[in-house]
Every structure is written in structure tokens, then in C-alpha cells.
Amino acid sequence: MDASFPAVSIITPAYKRVGYLGEAIETALDQTFSDFELIVCDDSAEPKIEALCRSYGDPRIIYRANEQRLGIAMNNYSGFQAARSDLLTKLDDDDRWTPHFLEKLVPVMLSNSGIGLGFSDHWLIDSEGKYMIEATEEQTTKFGRHLLNYGLVKQPQLLISHKSIPLASSAVFRKSAIDWSTYSEKVGGAYDLFLSSCLVSSGLDVFYVPDRLTEYRIHSGSGTSNRRLQNSLETLFVSEKIYTNTYFQDIASDYRNICSYNSKRTGNAYLKQGQVISALAYYGQAIKYHFWG
Structure with missing residues (x-):
């Protein structure tokens, strides 16, 4: 060696x-x-x-x-x-x-x-x-x-x-x-x-x-609401990077749906924390991805 x-x-x-x-x-x-x-x-x-x-x-x-x-x-x-x-x-x-x-x-x-x-x-x-x-x-x-x-x-x-x-x-x-x-x-x-x-x-x-x-x-437990929110934001960030990468244009429709799902997931995480305005913004983003990309 x-x-x-x-x-x-x-x-x-x-x-x-x-x-x-x-x-x-x-x-x-x-x-x-x-x-x-x-x-x-x-x-x-x-x-x-x-x-x-x-x-x-x-x-x-x-x-x-x-x-x-x-x-x-x-x-x-x-x-x-x-x-x-x-x-x-x-x-x-x-x-x-x-x-x-x-x-x-x-x-x-x-x-x-x-x-x-x-x-x-x-x-x-x-x-x-x-x-x-x-x-x-x-x-x-x-x-x-x-x-x-x-x-x-x-x-x-x-x-x-x-x-x-x-x-x-x-x-x-x-x-x-x-x-x-x-x-x-x-x-x-x-x-x-x-x-x-x-x-x-x-x-x-x-x-x-x-x-x-x-x-x-695999560990038991679902994690804190803050960790779930952070995880949703991180996953959405990466999903959007992949969606906008021209190399992946053949799977762009898949990732548009994934971005829509992760936007909704992020909205849900905000809503559970009582942050309604932020939740609505991400729900709107989910709808945009779903219909228009």
C-alpha cells in the first residue's frame, strides 16, 4: 500500500x-x-x-x-x-x-x-x-x-x-x-x-x-418537526437542481412531478408549525409544478 x-x-x-x-x-x-x-x-x-x-x-x-x-x-x-x-x-x-x-x-x-x-x-x-x-x-x-x-x-x-x-x-x-x-x-x-x-x-x-x-x-422515531421541515427544504432544493439540469431532460417530466410532491410536502411541514403563509406559498408552487412545470 x-x-x-x-x-x-x-x-x-x-x-x-x-x-x-x-x-x-x-x-x-x-x-x-x-x-x-x-x-x-x-x-x-x-x-x-x-x-x-x-x-x-x-x-x-x-x-x-x-x-x-x-x-x-x-x-x-x-x-x-x-x-x-x-x-x-x-x-x-x-x-x-x-x-x-x-x-x-x-x-x-x-x-x-x-x-x-x-x-x-x-x-x-x-x-x-x-x-x-x-x-x-x-x-x-x-x-x-x-x-x-x-x-x-x-x-x-x-x-x-x-x-x-x-x-x-x-x-x-x-x-x-x-x-x-x-x-x-x-x-x-x-x-x-x-x-x-x-x-x-x-x-x-x-x-x-x-x-x-x-x-x-434503520432507527425508530420520526424526528422533530423542525428536522422534517429542514429535510423537506433540502430535498426540494436538490430536486429542483435535477429538474433544471439539461442532462436529465429525458426524465424532466418525472422530476416535475417530484418537485410538485416535494413542494406540497414542504407546505405540509410549514403548516404543522403553524406557518400558514409559508405553507400556502409552497402549495402554490406545487400546483404550478403540477400543471405548468
Whole structure:
């Protein structure tokens, strides 16, 4: 392994919680492909997180604490920019990988510079780490991954309309394929859809492995009304970016409907907070998208 330039950089954003982080790190260390760096981006400067990272005594683990809180989108961004490899992958602090995840994707991308994104299917697990088999099957179908075969994807635009790419948990992608000047804190928790759209519209190939190589953890609870509103605004922002991107003109009608839905969803979130004027504005926007685009 070239310590200066690892083959792939793993980005693990963290914020306060330590409970699952050890599991996540250990599944990275257990990878059959070992030429990587693991950058833990701590948005809370939590001493227990730093202590855990250092306890492994592995030089591939790099702990970074932010001087001030950056939020979801920019904490991820800080890790992406600190990465020494052009190949990036995300491992959230509560998720897990199966041992062959990197082995199945990274060598393919190293041998073919024309591939900008590789991804696999994944398992859903509950808070105790148990497989959610029925829910996993439902999600594979819901996001259209059951229609994909091993190898290069023939119609990558459809990956965006189907939201097929689990970029936050089961993907390896090229840093150089993204125009990072278009990335901002406004993408928030929808950063994964935003980056997926950037990668697909780059014109580089997309590679798919149907094996379930990672484990995405589902937590109970619906979140606060403020978080739901923020999530709606972030998703709408990214949806509008995709809708106005001429590369996706073949799925523009799909995204017009998605923008209408997300506008209505944002209106609902405002209404639940008693902000009637803002709610009406987004309801009006939903109607506009529905009828006129």
C-alpha cells in the first residue's frame, strides 16, 4: 500500500454518538481489500469518539474534529476534500459493511477510469443489527435495483428518477467527476441524491453489483418537526437542481412531478408549525409544478 495515496478514502461522519461507531470501523478494518484510509469527521469534537479511533492503533484511521459544527452536508464535504484518494466511499457511523464490499467495487474502478460511480445493493438492519429481510426486498424493488444487472448501467438517468443509488452507504465514486463548486450546505441530508446526480450527469459510466454488500441501519422515531421541515427544504432544493439540469431532460417530466410532491410536502411541514403563509406559498408552487412545470 502507498501510504501517501491510498486506493480509496472512506469518509465516516460522526456526531456525538459512539454506540455503533466501533462496529462501523471494525467492518472497514475487516475488508478483504485493505488499501484505504478511513477519515472520521467528528462534528461534535467528542472525546470518546477520538479515544475510540485512536484505540485501534491503526495508521489508516484518521480522526478529524471540526472547530465549529458544520452540519450534515459540510461535515461530509470536509471529509471528501481531506481525502487523499480520487476514489471516495461513505460509511456512516451506524452502518456496517460485509467483508467484500471494497473488493467488489474498487479494483473495477481502478482498472477503468471511465467509470465514475460503482454501487451495490444493501441490507437493511434494525437498531440491534438484525437483518430486516422483508423490508430489504421491498426497498430493492421500490428503488428499481431489482431491474439492474451486474455491470455497466445502460440508462443511468433512470437511476436518478428511481433513486436507485444508495450513495451514502453502498457506493464508490470519483472525486474528480464532481464539480464541487456546485455543492453547498443547502443540499443538507439530500447530499447523496445531489452527488448521485452530479456523478451520473458527468457522462462517466456507472457500474452496478447486485450483491448486498453493506448494511444500512434503520432507527425508530420520526424526528422533530423542525428536522422534517429542514429535510423537506433540502430535498426540494436538490430536486429542483435535477429538474433544471439539461442532462436529465429525458426524465424532466418525472422530476416535475417530484418537485410538485416535494413542494406540497414542504407546505405540509410549514403548516404543522403553524406557518400558514409559508405553507400556502409552497402549495402554490406545487400546483404550478403540477400543471405548468
